[in-house]
Amino acid sequence: MGKEYSRHHFYDPEEIRRYTDKEIKACAQTYYIDPSNYDTHNVKRGLRDNDGNGVVTGLTKISMINAKKRVDGKLVPIDGQLYYRGYNIYDLIARVEDGAGFGYERVAYLLLYGELPNETELDEFRRILNESRSLPVNFVRDVIMKASTNDIMNSMMRSILTLQAYDSNARDISLENVLRQSLMLISVFPMLAVYGYHAYNHYENDESMYIHRPDDNISFAGNLLRLLRPDKSFTPGEEQALDAALILHMEHGGGNNSTFTTRTVTSSGADTYSVIAAAMASLSGPRHGGANIKVRQMMEDIEKNVHDHRDKDELNAYLLKLLNGEAFDRSGLIYGIGHAIYSVSDPRAGALKTFTEQLAREKGRYDEFEFYTSVAEAAPQIISDKRKMYKGVSANVDFYSGFLYNMLGIPEELFTPMFAIARIVGWSAHRIEELAGRGKIIRPAYESLMLIRDLDR
Structure with missing residues (x-):
């Protein structure tokens, strides 16, 4: 018979450790591609250009997003x-x-x-x-x-x-x-x-x-x-x-x-x-799909470390810590702020904020709602001041959804x-x-950087 493992460990952890650090580093080097190659070969990494605009890959009549308008020949951000x-x-x-x-x-x-x-x-x-x-x-x-x-x-x-x-x-x-x-x-x-x-x-x-x-x-x-x-x-x-x-x-x-x-x-x-x-x-x-969980966890962390969220200086100082990777999960992110498409505002966030406020009043948790609002108002300016942005940032729909789900008694899972x-x-x-539409199979192209080698050498 083969090995028997517990319910949550059907593999042997020791099997993972058989690889040496040298082998792991060699493996990483084998697969590494210098990011500069994407610009050299004009490859849209993540199907986005350097300004964050998505590469158009299809047509649809189901929904539409507007986040910019053309003014004097230039695209200008607008309310989403x-x-x-x-x-x-x-x-x-x-x-x-x-x-x-x-x-x-x-x-x-x-x-x-x-x-x-x-x-x-x-x-x-x-x-x-x-x-x-x-x-x-x-x-x-x-x-x-x-x-x-x-x-x-x-x-x-x-x-x-x-x-x-x-x-x-x-x-x-x-x-x-x-x-x-x-x-x-x-x-x-x-x-x-x-x-x-x-x-x-x-x-x-x-x-x-x-x-x-x-x-x-x-x-x-x-x-x-x-x-x-x-x-x-x-x-x-x-x-x-x-x-x-x-x-x-x-x-x-x-x-x-x-x-x-x-x-x-x-x-x-x-x-x-x-x-x-x-x-x-x-x-x-x-x-x-997991951004609202991160927002909820981040807000709990801010609440523990900022004694008075109405004190703008104290709140701003801690948000800057988050942005510098000095607090919470040290990712350098303020979760729930910013979006790949929207800049001035996310219309979903605006709509959900209304229902979140109503539910917060019903649940007697309006102070928490005000806390969220304080962060949503302060964070965009902190991010803009700290980082060079090609567009503005604002609260997205995930910023409020986790709080709303929490008030509904929905577990994070x-x-x-x-x-x-x-x-x-x-x-x-x-x-x-x-x-x-009976379209063709979607098959994008990848440009190879492989070097041809001679097996006999």
């Missing part, structure tokens, strides 16, 4: 604008503020079908989502509860790929079948995430486990809170705040890493389950899965658009 299918995100969020209800469902319909639904269409769409919201018999027990982990994104990926085995038409990429699969995955994502968390919390943290069934009569956002909480209860304000957060994370222009992954893997002809699992893998990376629960709608829309 985000549109879903031609509608300004602020107008869509206003429906949530007005208490129209079922905001997630309305906007999901818009992104998937191109138009906002009337009440009859909304009722039918909700009925389809409800009917699609079921998992195979014993799936929760045999898949989700097995090998529980605090990495809920990993747990969800495993579940998504396993669901492929239950689909007799899994590899059918006709638009009709892909839409069916997409609606099913959109519907079950909350269960995959929350049940995965409850399994981890039970088996790893020795806490009670609750497996609630969704209620077909309440909203998507309400069901998320119902599944998570032991008593299934939530307030209208909590439901509204989560509804807004899901809408604001649902889609973002097509150029982000996970959506580009969706379109790239779709272009190869892969099945829906593989595509969405690949998108999940992209989002699970801390450079993409579910922060990135919450992002996925929202973004799967955008992924699905882009997958369908890529298939409908």
